[in-house]
Every structure is written in structure tokens, then in C-alpha cells.
Amino acid sequence: MRRRPARPPPPADGPSGDGHLKQERQMDKQQKARVTAMEADRDDAKLSYRGLAQKAGVSDGNIRDAVKGRKDMGEGNWGKVASALPGGKLEALLQAAGIEIPGPPAHAVRQQGDAAGIVAIPFGNLRPNPDNYRKTFDPEDIAGLAESIAENGVLQNLVVREADGEDIHTINSGGRRYAAMMSLRAQNRIDDTFPVPCLVRSMKDTEARALALIENLQRQDVPVLEEAEGFKALTSLGWDTEKIATACHIAPRTVQDRLQLFDKLKPVARKALAEGQITLDQARAIVSTPFEKEQNELVTYAVRNGYSAASLRDKAKAGKVPVRVAGFDLKKYKGDYMGTGTERVFADTDAFMKLQRKAAQQKVDEIKASGRFASVTLLAIGEYFDYSRFHHLDEEDIAEETPEALKELHAFVSVDRWRHDIEIEYGRPDERSAARGPDDDEDGAAEDEAQLDLEPEIRRKKREEELAAGSRWQRDMLAAVAARAADYFRTEILRDLAGLGTTWRPVHFDIMTVNLPATAEIIQSATGSPFVFDAIEEGVALADVPRNEDIGFIDAADIPFLRAWLTNQPDADVTRLYAQLQVSRSMLFHPHTLDGETLALSQKIGVPVPPHMTPEPEEDEEVNEEAEEYDYTTVDRRIALDGEAEEELA
Structure with a gap:
């Protein structure tokens, strides 16, 4: 048996030598320190990776690679990231290493504005954006930001545009900073003359609203429903899913998911999600049914009984009608579906039943047109074949009957109560049953004689009463x-x-x-x-x-x-x-x-x-x-x- 020759040891100063390992360990340590500082600054700024990438003008992929230790961003990109997080630990760490840090970005949205165009506007001349969809701010976050502004001033400029009225400007981005300054104003720590660095831009209403929305969507702490509302607002401005996804650096599927929640989640379920009673996965399962009553029941199962998202989906489908039993063209059904493949069901049972009843009526008309039977009846919902008046015949029995015998038979078409498919049954009149009535017995002979004097229809009506x-x-x-x-x-x-x-x-x-x-x-x-x-x-x-x-x-x-x-x-x-x-x-x-x-x-x-x-x-x-x-x-x-x-x- 031949043996593989042993691999010669690498040279001490080669690619696998101790010198290289020391260099690699040193690089890892340096990168780890930068990542740790960046993460601390990012948490303080409440920025997501995509939001930080947009502010810094770098790829969020580069940032994520650095965080995971796959590769270093390079000093240029580290400097841009530090400039997007001014006054932070990363900036101090890079300055100590002699790395040049460019000036802070003029605005939170990449390539919008120039630092040279920033002017100081008195706080009293600023007005919040009435179209800002964001409704909630973390009180502790605002309090911390207020203290920073009181000590260091406003480090990041606001983006504003001229409003109606002399020297009045509407804020397009910078809602958190404005809220923090309002807090300071309420404490009499600043007044209306407090200078606020602003970039004044001339823009149309739609452009201004889109800018404000994108700026807020970059934040990492935006609640799901507020994020969904922001996406919906962008669609009202003519933005499609792909454009929103590109601007926010997220997958188009995420945008579609949030829009579905916004459109289909009913008030009780919406409130449960906003208050954290249900998870995002549970909310996705709940919107699988479009009906408010059913969503409310699912919320109860989730909150009180702890149903998982998978269990909620199964519960939502319970009692629904499988698509395979439809007797009509599915193009006629305008409602929603639930599930996929063989498990696909109609979400709107009432809409299905209306179409299925119409299909059953068409079946009745077809059988009548053939002229084969004495009568053809469409049974009402909940009405069954009357075994007391007819001998039941199946399709095999019908196949053996002569055309003359078929003319004495009666056909009954119904939508089965349990299977919901269209069922056709046949019956031959039972003369003895019709004569005797349904309640004959040996102990009621006198009553039987009286009943026999009544016509069958009168007898049936009396019994029903x-x-x-x-x-x-x-x-x-x-x-x-x-x-x-x-x-x-x-x-x-x-x-x-x-x-x-x-x-x-x-x-x-x-x-x-x-x-x-x-x-x-x-x-x-x-x-x-x-x-x-x-x-x-x-x-x-x-x-x-x-x-x-x-x-x-x-x-x-x-x-x-x-x-x-x-x-x-x-x-x-x-x-x-x-x-x-x-x-x-x-x-x-x-x-x-x-x-x-x-x-x-x-x-x-x-x-x-x-x-x-x-x-x-x-x-x-x-x-x-x-x-x-x-x-x-x-x-x-x-x-x-x-x-x-x-x-x-x-």
C-alpha cells in the first residue's frame, strides 16, 4: 500500500509562519476594538446597520463584514462611519490612531445637501412636519438626547424647508432632535432664540414627505406598525415596492409583509401587536383570515392560550372549505385564499357558498333540460333527502333503470353540509309512507285514521307546526x-x-x-x-x-x-x-x-x-x-x- 509523502513544514517567515499569525492577531484585535466602539455609538444613535450605512455613505455589507470579522473596511470607510457618529468612541479611537475623519454628513440621507449650505435658525422659527407618520419616541432616548444637546449643542443638522409665513421653516428630518429641544424649552433651559443648524432645501410636497419618511425608516427602533404606515405613505406618493426596498436597504419581501399587515390587520389584532401581546410571526398568521371576528378569536388564542404562529394558521383554516370541492370556475371567486397546494381553502365561506349554490342551480337546470326525471329539486341549506317519502337510489341504480322508469323518479340536488360539494340523489316515491304518515304506530290507531283523512301536504304542514x-x-x-x-x-x-x-x-x-x-x-x-x-x-x-x-x-x-x-x-x-x-x-x-x-x-x-x-x-x-x-x-x-x-x- 502506497503512503502519501509527508508535507514539508512551511518556512518560519512564510504565509503560515509565526510572524504572519502575530500580524493577523494584531489586526483582529484592532478591528475588534473599532467594531466595539462603533456598536456602542450606533446603539446611542439608535441606528440600524442600513441607517448607519446611508449616513456614512458606505455599503452596509462592508459594515456587516467588519462586525462579523470577515474583512476590514479600510481606514477610509472607518473614517466615514466615525463622521456619521460624531463625538463618539469610534471617532476618538480613530483620531488616536491618526486616521483622518471627514466632516460630519450634512443630513441623515446620503447625498442630500452640502455642509456649506447649513445655516442657524432660531428654535422658535421651526415647526414639526404634520405629515410625519412616526407617533412614538422612547422617553429615555429623548431625555438622553436633550442632555447631549444642552451640553454640546445640536451636532447633526436638521433638514428644513420654507413654510408659509416669514422666516418659518418646516422640519423634514430631525424629529427626534426637535422633540429633545422641545423638552429643553419646557424646562426653560433654552428659549426660542436657541440656534439650530439647518439645511434649507427647496422641494415639492411629495419630495419633502418622502424625505421625512425615509429618514424615520432608517431608525432601528421604529415599531412594526409605524414602519408599515411609513411604507404605505410612500406607496401613496407613487413609490413601488422595489423603490421603497432600495431606499431603505431591505428586501422587497419585507416591504410587502409590512404593507399586508397595514392593510389587513384589524383593530384588536393591531392593538395587540402594538402593545407587544402578540409577536410579528403571530400577527402574520392572524392576517391569513380577512375577517375581523375571526382575527379577534385568533388574538384570544394567541394571548390567552399561547398558540404559536403555526397553530394560529391551522386554527384560521379550521372549518374552511377546500378549493378542490368548488363546482364553479375559480375566476368567479373574488375573495382571499388560505394555505397552498392541496391544503388551499376559501377564506370567505359565505362567498363560496353563494357561488356553490349558483353552480347547484345550474346543475338543476341541466338535469331538468334533459327531461329524464319526473321532477328536479334544489334542496335548501340544511334540508336533506326525505327517506320517509322516497326510496333512495344511487348512480348505479339509475344506470339500470329504463328511460320509462326514470320518468317516475325524482332528482334532488344539494350542497352537502359537511363536505360542501354538490351532491345529486334520486328517489322513487314510497306510496306506503305517503299514505301512512311519519308517526304511525300501534298505540295510535284512532289518530292514524284521522291522519289518513288528511292530504299528505296538510299532514306534513301540521306536523311541522x-x-x-x-x-x-x-x-x-x-x-x-x-x-x-x-x-x-x-x-x-x-x-x-x-x-x-x-x-x-x-x-x-x-x-x-x-x-x-x-x-x-x-x-x-x-x-x-x-x-x-x-x-x-x-x-x-x-x-x-x-x-x-x-x-x-x-x-x-x-x-x-x-x-x-x-x-x-x-x-x-x-x-x-x-x-x-x-x-x-x-x-x-x-x-x-x-x-x-x-x-x-x-x-x-x-x-x-x-x-x-x-x-x-x-x-x-x-x-x-x-x-x-x-x-x-x-x-x-x-x-x-x-x-x-x-x-x-x-
């Missing part, structure tokens, strides 16, 4: 029980202890508690927290869940918050909430004929009972008589008495 009346009674009972929880509890205690049956109970009695959509709505409204329930499928909105479907339990991450919230609520409020939650757990009610106890409770809390739910005297005479004689006052007293008094009452 009864269901509506029963539902109204149910809602009124639930509201009354929630308002008078003690009366409900008394009735429930009596039933449980006496073993009395009931035809109406607003709660499920299972081994495990059942939570329904109404339960979630009540606890969310009470706490202000949008709890997540584990049985709701991802992407399904709470409003789309059937009212009698079990939605499971809250996420384990929400338990500490709920426990703490409950601990801080008054006992009376907790009792009322308990009743509200209990009565929310069976929101769908089938209107049976009521029992005596339920009738008595309904009458006591003032909820009228629909006639068809009131039992005939012969059906429940004993129970009704017992209910009429029931003395709630006596029972209430018995509950309050101790055992000895209760025996005497008996």
Missing part, C-alpha cells in the same frame, strides 16, 4: 329554568328521591356527561375563551355540528385556565352557570304529551304549554289532579326544616 311549537316551548323552558335554577333543582330533587317519571328532562342522564354544541357556546360566552372540544373533527366549525351531537370534552391544556376561572367566580354565578350547562345538554326535543310534574313546573315558571302537548283529562287524570293539589310552599318549607320539625309537619 307541532314540531315548531314544541321547539319554542323547549327553548322557553330552558330559558326559564336557567333564570330560576332553584325551582328546577327542587323538581329534580323530588323526582330523583320519589322515583317519579317524566316526559321532559333537559339533561342527559348517562354514566358520562354529554356535552353538546349549546354547552360549548354557554361556557365560551361565560369565560370569553374559545375552548376546543376533542370530538369535533378538525376543520368543522361549532356552528356546523348538529345540535344533538356529542362534542366530547375540552382540551386538557384548557383545564388549568377553567379551574382558575371557576375558583374566582361567586358561588351564585357558579350555581347559575351549572344550571345553564345542564339545561344545554339536550337542546333537541320531541314534543310528547307531558306528564303532570312537567306541567306543574311549566306553569310555575310561567311557560305556556302548546295544546297538542297537554294531556286529555282521561289520559292522565290522577297525575293532573295530584299536580293541581301540589303545594310547593309546603315542600319548600319542608326542605328548610330540620328533622324534628319535619316530623311534626307530617
Whole structure:
């Protein structure tokens, strides 16, 4: 096996010799001292790297290379940087090394103005720029700058232009220095005659406004929303994204990002970002939905539950409709989208549904035009195929039918409630179902005979009216029980202890508690927290869940918050909430004929009972008589008495 020959050692005075290493270490030490001094001066001046580069007239890439130790800027560029940071540590360090430092730049924006054109203008003749978008200054920063001006004067000139009125000038750049001088004026440390070095420029309104904006955007401490407002102001002056990015030495994508925040962030989210309650990444996720209500919910998830930006994006897309199910040309949709690729969804569900319904109607018109079926119906939103009146047929069944048989069939077109796609179903009329009606049973023969005398449409209408009346009674009972929880509890205690049956109970009695959509709505409204329930499928909105479907339990991450919230609520409020939650757990009610106890409770809390739910005297005479004689006052007293008094009452 051949071995590679050993590499000869380098000469002592060659490129890798000790002499060179000492020179390299010496250069690094010198550069490190300059970088340290520059960074201290830059922090004092509140300048970003790009802002410092513009003031000094050098490339910000050169500055960053020097900071990271990749290469030295050269004495000329170091001198320019020191001149942009007058009176600082870097200037003193370079002067001690004998490096020439050019005069300070005439203005914060590169190549605008000449030091020879600077004049002294009395402080009282200066006016702030009314178009300055910047709203906030760091009080400590202004106080420090004021002390520097009081001791050393104004070291950096302001840029002004003549305003209306004799000897009055409007400030285009130098807002921080003016604010510092205003502070000194308020302390009577300077007066209106205080001389301020200014460069007077003649410029158009648009040019002056752009100059002021760019000067402020160079600062490293500009809040995100104020930066976004500045970019927006520049676009109103006709600047495009590329021009703004070039002037501010940033990427065009950053400009687009800030403009999107300015245009789409709603007030609550905007306030949360301004106050530091949410991060910039979270704000970007929140603006993925254009709707204020949805943004507000996402802010709650971010602030209260600590959702990350990725989790907020997933939450924003939950319940939205995938683009792939659209039955229409996407060019007709004018709203926003969320996500990309196969995960792309419509941000505006209402706009999608309008277009999807139109597409479904077009499908109805096409099927009608074919003349193949007895009828074609577009089902309303929330309406389903009526299995009680029709035998359901699928596409395979239809393919086997003769043209004559098809003319006896009915077609139904709908937008599926869950998948949101356009669905076509077929049905053959069920003559027996139409004749018997939906409520036939062996125990109601007399009622069946009466029903058979009615036309099917009349029978259906009567049934719908009864269901509506029963539902109204149910809602009124639930509201009354929630308002008078003690009366409900008394009735429930009596039933449980006496073993009395009931035809109406607003709660499920299972081994495990059942939570329904109404339960979630009540606890969310009470706490202000949008709890997540584990049985709701991802992407399904709470409003789309059937009212009698079990939605499971809250996420384990929400338990500490709920426990703490409950601990801080008054006992009376907790009792009322308990009743509200209990009565929310069976929101769908089938209107049976009521029992005596339920009738008595309904009458006591003032909820009228629909006639068809009131039992005939012969059906429940004993129970009704017992209910009429029931003395709630006596029972209430018995509950309050101790055992000895209760025996005497008996």
C-alpha cells in the first residue's frame, strides 16, 4: 500500500509562519476594538446597520463584514462611519490612531445637501412636519438626547424647508432632535432664540414627505406598525415596492409583509401587536383570515392560550372549505385564499357558498333540460333527502333503470353540509309512507285514521307546526329554568328521591356527561375563551355540528385556565352557570304529551304549554289532579326544616 509523502513544514517567515499569525492577531484585535466602539455609538444613535450605512455613505455589507470579522473596511470607510457618529468612541479611537475623519454628513440621507449650505435658525422659527407618520419616541432616548444637546449643542443638522409665513421653516428630518429641544424649552433651559443648524432645501410636497419618511425608516427602533404606515405613505406618493426596498436597504419581501399587515390587520389584532401581546410571526398568521371576528378569536388564542404562529394558521383554516370541492370556475371567486397546494381553502365561506349554490342551480337546470326525471329539486341549506317519502337510489341504480322508469323518479340536488360539494340523489316515491304518515304506530290507531283523512301536504304542514311549537316551548323552558335554577333543582330533587317519571328532562342522564354544541357556546360566552372540544373533527366549525351531537370534552391544556376561572367566580354565578350547562345538554326535543310534574313546573315558571302537548283529562287524570293539589310552599318549607320539625309537619 502506497503512503502519501509527508508535507514539508512551511518556512518560519512564510504565509503560515509565526510572524504572519502575530500580524493577523494584531489586526483582529484592532478591528475588534473599532467594531466595539462603533456598536456602542450606533446603539446611542439608535441606528440600524442600513441607517448607519446611508449616513456614512458606505455599503452596509462592508459594515456587516467588519462586525462579523470577515474583512476590514479600510481606514477610509472607518473614517466615514466615525463622521456619521460624531463625538463618539469610534471617532476618538480613530483620531488616536491618526486616521483622518471627514466632516460630519450634512443630513441623515446620503447625498442630500452640502455642509456649506447649513445655516442657524432660531428654535422658535421651526415647526414639526404634520405629515410625519412616526407617533412614538422612547422617553429615555429623548431625555438622553436633550442632555447631549444642552451640553454640546445640536451636532447633526436638521433638514428644513420654507413654510408659509416669514422666516418659518418646516422640519423634514430631525424629529427626534426637535422633540429633545422641545423638552429643553419646557424646562426653560433654552428659549426660542436657541440656534439650530439647518439645511434649507427647496422641494415639492411629495419630495419633502418622502424625505421625512425615509429618514424615520432608517431608525432601528421604529415599531412594526409605524414602519408599515411609513411604507404605505410612500406607496401613496407613487413609490413601488422595489423603490421603497432600495431606499431603505431591505428586501422587497419585507416591504410587502409590512404593507399586508397595514392593510389587513384589524383593530384588536393591531392593538395587540402594538402593545407587544402578540409577536410579528403571530400577527402574520392572524392576517391569513380577512375577517375581523375571526382575527379577534385568533388574538384570544394567541394571548390567552399561547398558540404559536403555526397553530394560529391551522386554527384560521379550521372549518374552511377546500378549493378542490368548488363546482364553479375559480375566476368567479373574488375573495382571499388560505394555505397552498392541496391544503388551499376559501377564506370567505359565505362567498363560496353563494357561488356553490349558483353552480347547484345550474346543475338543476341541466338535469331538468334533459327531461329524464319526473321532477328536479334544489334542496335548501340544511334540508336533506326525505327517506320517509322516497326510496333512495344511487348512480348505479339509475344506470339500470329504463328511460320509462326514470320518468317516475325524482332528482334532488344539494350542497352537502359537511363536505360542501354538490351532491345529486334520486328517489322513487314510497306510496306506503305517503299514505301512512311519519308517526304511525300501534298505540295510535284512532289518530292514524284521522291522519289518513288528511292530504299528505296538510299532514306534513301540521306536523311541522307541532314540531315548531314544541321547539319554542323547549327553548322557553330552558330559558326559564336557567333564570330560576332553584325551582328546577327542587323538581329534580323530588323526582330523583320519589322515583317519579317524566316526559321532559333537559339533561342527559348517562354514566358520562354529554356535552353538546349549546354547552360549548354557554361556557365560551361565560369565560370569553374559545375552548376546543376533542370530538369535533378538525376543520368543522361549532356552528356546523348538529345540535344533538356529542362534542366530547375540552382540551386538557384548557383545564388549568377553567379551574382558575371557576375558583374566582361567586358561588351564585357558579350555581347559575351549572344550571345553564345542564339545561344545554339536550337542546333537541320531541314534543310528547307531558306528564303532570312537567306541567306543574311549566306553569310555575310561567311557560305556556302548546295544546297538542297537554294531556286529555282521561289520559292522565290522577297525575293532573295530584299536580293541581301540589303545594310547593309546603315542600319548600319542608326542605328548610330540620328533622324534628319535619316530623311534626307530617
